[in-house]
Amino acid sequence: MNKTVFLGALTVAGLVAASASAATLDDVKERGTLNCGVVTGLAGFGAPDANGVWTGFDVAMCRAVAAAVLGDKDAVEFVPTTGQTRFTALASGEIDLLARNTTWTFSRDTDLKFDFIGVNYYDGQGFLIPKELGVASAKDLDGATVCIQTGTTTELNLADFFRINNISYEPVPIETNAEGQQQYLAGACDVYTTDASGLAATRATFEAPGDHVLLPEIISKEPLGPLVRHGDSEWADIARWTLNALISAEELGVSSSNVAELSAAPTDNPEVNRLLGTEGELGAMIGLDAGWAVAAISAGGNYGEIFEKNIGENTPIGLARGLNAQWTDGGLLYSPPFR
Amino acid sequence: MSAMTDPPKPAFRLSQLIYDTRYRSITIQVVALALIGWGIWWLVTNTIGNLAELGKDFDFGFLGQSAGYDINQMLIPYDNQDTHGRAALVGIANTLLVAVMGCITALVIGVLAGVARLSKNWVVNKLMAVYVEGFRNIPLLLWILLIHAVVSEALPQPNAFRGADPSASMLLGDSVALTGRGFYFPRIGFTNSLSGAEAVAPREGYTAVASGGLDWLVILGVLAVSLVGIKLIRNRASRIQESSGVRPTTWYTQLGLLIIPTGIVLTVLGATIVTPYLKGFNFTEGMFLRSALVSLWVALSLYTGAFIAETVRAGILSVSKGQAEAAAALGMQPGRTMSLVILPQAMRVIIPPLISQFLNLTKNSSLALAVGYMDVRATLGGITIAQTGRELEGMLLLGAFYLTLSLVISTAMNIYNNSTKLMER
Numbered sequence: 161m162n163k164t165v166f167l168g169a170l171t172v173a174g175l176v177a178a179s180a181s182a183a184t185l186d187d188v189k190e191r192g193t194l195n196c197g198v199v200t201g202l203a204g205f206g207a208p209d210a211n212g213v214w215t216g217f218d219v220a221m222c223r224a225v226a227a228a229v230l231g232d233k234d235a236v237e238f239v240p241t242t243g244q245t246r247f248t249a250l251a252s253g254e255i256d257l258l259a260r261n262t263t264w265t266f267s268r269d270t271d272l273k274f275d276f277i278g279v280n281y282y283d284g285q286g287f288l289i290p291k292e293l294g295v296a297s298a299k300d301l302d303g304a305t306v307c308i309q310t311g312t313t314t315e316l317n318l319a320d321f322f323r324i325n326n327i328s329y330e331p332v333p334i335e336t337n338a339e340g341q342q343q344y345l346a347g348a349c350d351v352y353t354t355d356a357s358g359l360a361a362t363r364a365t366f367e368a369p370g371d372h373v374l375l376p377e378i379i380s381k382e383p384l385g386p387l388v389r390h391g392d393s394e395w396a397d398i399a400r401w402t403l404n405a406l407i408s409a410e411e412l413g414v415s416s417s418n419v420a421e422l423s424a425a426p427t428d429n430p431e432v433n434r435l436l437g438t439e440g441e442l443g444a445m446i447g448l449d450a451g452w453a454v455a456a457i458s459a460g461g462n463y464g465e466i467f468e469k470n471i472g473e474n475t476p477i478g479l480a481r482g483l484n485a486q487w488t489d490g491g492l493l494y495s496p497p498f499r
Numbered sequence: 500m501s502a503m504t505d506p507p508k509p510a511f512r513l514s515q516l517i518y519d520t521r522y523r524s525i526t527i528q529v530v531a532l533a534l535i536g537w538g539i540w541w542l543v544t545n546t547i548g549n550l551a552e553l554g555k556d557f558d559f560g561f562l563g564q565s566a567g568y569d570i571n572q573m574l575i576p577y578d579n580q581d582t583h584g585r586a587a588l589v590g591i592a593n594t595l596l597v598a599v600m601g602c603i604t605a606l607v608i609g610v611l612a613g614v615a616r617l618s619k620n621w622v623v624n625k626l627m628a629v630y631v632e633g634f635r636n637i638p639l640l641l642w643i644l645l646i647h648a649v650v651s652e653a654l655p656q657p658n659a660f661r662g663a664d665p666s667a668s669m670l671l672g673d674s675v676a677l678t679g680r681g682f683y684f685p686r687i688g689f690t691n692s693l694s695g696a697e698a699v700a701p702r703e704g705y706t707a708v709a710s711g712g713l714d715w716l717v718i719l720g721v722l723a724v725s726l727v728g729i730k731l732i733r734n735r736a737s738r739i740q741e742s743s744g745v746r747p748t749t750w751y752t753q754l755g756l757l758i759i760p761t762g763i764v765l766t767v768l769g770a771t772i773v774t775p776y777l778k779g780f781n782f783t784e785g786m787f788l789r790s791a792l793v794s795l796w797v798a799l800s801l802y803t804g805a806f807i808a809e810t811v812r813a814g815i816l817s818v819s820k821g822q823a824e825a826a827a828a829l830g831m832q833p834g835r836t837m838s839l840v841i842l843p844q845a846m847r848v849i850i851p852p853l854i855s856q857f858l859n860l861t862k863n864s865s866l867a868l869a870v871g872y873m874d875v876r877a878t879l880g881g882i883t884i885a886q887t888g889r890e891l892e893g894m895l896l897l898g899a900f901y902l903t904l905s906l907v908i909s910t911a912m913n914i915y916n917n918s919t920k921l922m923e924r
Contacts, residue, residue, distance in 0.1 A: 244885045251553060251890070272888035273554050293658070293780075303779035305680060310868075310877070311885025316567040319579040330781065331569045333871045333882075343871075347656035348679055348790070350780045391554055 184256050184388070184395035185447060188229055193237045196222035197255035200240040200336045204361040204470050204477040205261055214238045217470040220460040221259040221280060221386050221403065228402045228452040233459035242335050243311040247272060250389060257399055259386040261355060263313040273390040277400035280385050280463075282483040282492050284378035285314050286356035288363060291373050293350060298377040302327035307340045307349035309333075314354050317380040337362060355382050357471065357479055364476040397446050405453040407495040408435060409462035411486050416461035423454045435498045442498060463493065546891070559896075561887040562587070568882050570873045572789055583883045590878030591900065597795055597874065598861040598904075604800035605860055606853075609807025614837065616812050627808065634805035640866055642802055647794035647870040651679040654790075657781050674774045676782050681789040683775035683782045689714045690769030714768050721764050728756045791872035795864065803860040810852045814845035847920045854912040858905045865901070875900060 188194050198206040198218055206216035214222075214236075223233040239255050250258045251273065261283070262268075264276040287298050295301065298321070308315050310333045322329050332349045334340040341362050344352040352359065356378060363369045386403065388396050409415070412432050414422055423436040433439035437450030444450070460466050467484065471477040485491025516526045550557065562584035569579045574592040577585055616627035634642065655667035656679045669676045676683040688708025732749050740746040775785025818841050826836040865876040876897065884893040 244881050247885060247888055248890050251555075251888070268888075301780075303781055303783070305781060310568075310882050315569075315882070316886070319567055319569045322569075323579065329569075331571050333571070333868070333873060333877065335868065343651070346652050346679065347658060348651050350658075389553070391552070 184392050185229065185398065188256055192230065193235045194222065194226040194229065194257065195237045195239055195255045196226070197239050197241045197246055197249050197258040197260055198222065199260050200242055200338065202261070202337045202358055202361055203365050204475060204479075205358070206238075206259075215470070217281070217466060218259040218261060218386075220466040220470065222257060223459045224406055224456040225257055225399055225402050227455040227459035228405075228448060229398060231449070231455050233455075243309045244335065247274070250274065250387065253389075256395070257386055257388055261358065261384040262387060263355075264383045264385050264387075265313060268387075274387045275390050275393075275396045276385045276387045277396055278385050278403045279383040279492075280403060281357060281383075283355040283357050283382040283384050285317050285353060285380040285382055286359050286378055287375040288344070288352045288359040288372055289350065289375060291371050295375065298375045298379065299325055299327070301329060301351060303329070304350040305330045305332055305348070307332045307334055307343050307352045309337070309340060309354055310335060312354070313380070313382065318353055321379045341365070355384065357384075357477075360479055361471065361477045364478065394447060398448065401446060402452075402456050404495040405435060405456050405498070406463040406466065407486075407493050408498055409453070409457045410464040410493075411488065411495065414457060414462060415465055416458055419454055419457045423451065431498055550891070555888075557892065558889075559892055561883070561889050561892070564887070566883065567886065570878060572792065572873055583879070583887065586883060587875060587879035587896070590873060590875035593872065594861075594864055594867075594874040594876075595904075597792060597799065597864050597867065597872065600796050601799040601803065601860050601864065602857050604796070605803040605807055605856070608800055608804030609856075610811050612804060612808035613811025613815065616808060617815060630801075631805045631808050634802050635809070639798065639802045639863055640869060643795060643798040643866055643869055646798045647790065650790045650794050654679040656680065657777060660777050660782075669775075673776075674772075676775055676777075676785075678782070679790060680781070681787055681791075682793065684786040684788070685772045685774045686784070686786040687770050688773040690771060691767065693717060693768065708769075708771055708773060717768070718761060718764055721760050725756050725760050729753045732756070789872070791867070791870045794870050795867050795872050799860050799863060802863070803856050806856050806859070807853060810849055810856065811845070814849035815841055817848045818844045843919075847916070850912065850916045850919065854909050854916075857908055857912065861904060861908060862901055 196219075198214065198216075201207045202216070204216055206214060206218045209215050219238070222236050222238065226236045227233040239249060241249050241255075241258070241260055246258055246260055246262065247268075249255050258274075259280075261281065263283075264279060268274055269276055287301070289295050301322075306318065306329045308318055308331050315331075318329070318331070332343060334343055337354070337358065340352055340354070343349055345366070352362070354362075356374065359374055363372055363374075366372060386399060388399055408431075409419075412429065412435065414432060414435070419436070422432060423438060426433045426438040430439060434442055435453050437443050437452070437454065441450075443452045446452075449455075461469065464486075467479075467481065468474065471479045473480060481489070481491060483492045485493065487494040516522050563582050565580050566583045566586040567579055568586070570577060570586060570589050572593055573589055574596060575585075575589060577589045612627050612630060615623050616631065618624050618627075654677050657676075659665060659667040660669065660676065660678075667678075674685045690708055692709035693713045732752055736747050736749050773784050775782045775787075777783075822840055822844065823836055826840045827833075831840070864874060865880075867874040868877040868881060871877075879893055879900075880897040884890050887893075
């Protein structure tokens with residue numbers, strides 16, 4: 161009996177291991193859901209709302225890919241990951257896509273065997289500090305105790321910044337943003353450092369956000385983007401062009417409110433037609449329906465809509481578009497053409 | 500009648516492998532061995548196959564690369580430009596520190612609680628029962644988090660000590676500061692340090708001091724020599740007592756030998772007490788015990804102490820009642836009965852389970868990351884893996900480290916066990 165159970169378990173493990181190595185697109189279609197790695201909770205970027213439904217800027221990326229591939233923006237299994245667990249989760253096949261404000265770096269793209277599919281938020285590392293400490297610059301932080309998420313690029317940037325400026329600090333390692341927030345508010349650290357967008361999102365959830373300031377220094381480049389496993393280029397293409405579709409949609413004026421109308425019949429703009437599948441065979445080229453982009457845009461709107469709804473200036477997070485504006489508006493967002 | 504024929508020799512049948520007790524055990528062993536072998540082979544080939552599919556190799560070269568991250572508690576010198584291997588060593592030192600501290604306090608707590616639980620005093624007895632059951636039956640992680648929360652939330656932060664009218668103040672004549680970030684104690688500094696390290700004034704207007712490792716070695720060496728001297732004096736006193744029946748009074752020579760040489764060395768080295776004080780964001784100087792270490796240490800000690808208490812109680816109960824009665828009949832005090840008659844005999848029952856409690860404590864220290872204590876699980880098994888993507892290699896190394904440490908501890912304890920067990924023929 162025990163041996164039977166053991167053999168059964170081995171067989172199941174073998175099947176699971178075998179399926180993890182097949183093409184990701186087929187796996188996702190067969191499973192009927194997309195396994196998407198997200199943060200454990202960061203207001204505006206990825207957190208469950210009062211009804212337990214995941215919402216946020218990164219979450220919207222998961223939903224757009226699910227809509228493009230499966231036609232259903234709710235066919236997503238969200239897997240919360242920490243700075244330490246995210247890469248193992250992706251490498252092991254537990255998740256198909258990691259959309260968790262992860263910085264695109266050389267070694268992650270090459271040595272860690274992942275493929276970044278683009279940048280969905282241009283960020284930089286900042287410092288959050290209580291106003292009452294009267295610190296005006298990050299260079300005045302000599303001897304400060306700093307809360308830092310372990311296993312992140314910010315941890316390395318922090319070490320570099322203090323080394324370059326020849327000042328010292330005491331790191332307090334934390335695992336999740338919630339833990340960092342709790343430690344910071346308890347005064348266990350003087351400063352909390354992570355991506356400036358994350359700091360703004362965290363501060364927005366404080367009881368008295370006005371008592372805390374972001375220091376003017378941005379000490380690093382943090383191009384945040386979704387990523388997939390290296391070696392499955394078809395799946396990487398799908399994720400990459402879903403992101404590009406959202407960015408192009410904003411540039412071309414396609415939004416969640418007019419996408420149904422624009423995709424009903426070919427318009428005067430050939431690029432809009434190609435994007436929305438009313439002209440050409442772009443969907444078939446990446447193994448999806450012709451209406452893949454329509455589904456992706458309908459899921460949460462175009463890039464601009466997603467930004468405004470989750471982290472824009474009218475939300476408690478209150479982030480300006482800044483670098484994340486379209487190239488036509490002086491930002492860095494620039495999607496290759498749909499042709 | 501006399502012509503007996505041999506019974507026909509039964510031919511070997513395949514079914515005998517299962518139904519014949521002569522062969523069955525061999526069959527079972529062969530099948531089990533084959534299954535285990537197949538399981539291991541499957542695991543290894545599956546790992547190799549999956550690694551190859553991901554395009555990853557199996558390489559420990561990352562240990563030589565620059566780590567790039569900082570560690571707050573360093574028992575050996577470390578800088579963020581040092582290698583991942585050295586970061587792992589820093590973590591190992593931190594693990595060993597909390598494990599050794601935890602084992603000592605857990606043993607003390609466990610023995611006291613175990614003895615007290617057998618007390619005839621109702622209050623003491625029940626109090627210990629509550630302690631043991633409370634700690635034994637609630638997961639360790641919860642205790643660690645709870646104690647850490649109490650330490651870091653209930654105590655004032657360094658900021659509260661600042662200003663003209665601070666809301667918190669230092670204890671014991673401004674020498675000890677208990678903050679939510681950790682405890683600051685005075686330390687000893689040397690004005691004439693032997694270590695050659697540059698002497699720095701702890702604060703403006705104070706004499707410059709250095710805290711050299713060499714100075715401490717000298718002091719400990721002198722202290723050890725003094726202790727050997729004291730032992731010799733005692734032996735001599737015993738010899739005189741045996742021959743003459745009168746023990747000479749030696750306490751003042753012993754005390755002198757203990758204090759005077761060490762005192763002279765301390766004076767020559769110019770030992771001074773350096774008290775912590777508030778500078779910038781934190782207290783500086785003095786000895787710093789991080790709140791993460793304190794809460795992990797306290798939680799591990801109390802949790803394992805509860806298990807040890809039960810072991811000690813069982814050991815004491817295993818010594819027959821007649822022993823205590825015989826000691827009482829000889830006129831021994833209860834305290835001496837416990838320490839001279841009961842506990843030595845209970846030890847042989849206590850030590851084997853005690854080994855596994857020490858091993859448990861050491862392995863449980865890997866929960867350190869929950870409170871941000873940078874042990875080897877946090878450095879090698881956490882940050883290094885996340886930064887280099889070497890999950891398999893890191894986890895294998897981590898497993899090998901804990902295995903080695905556990906084997907070392909149990910070997911040492913087994914040697915001690917062999918030296919204390921009853922000698923039997």
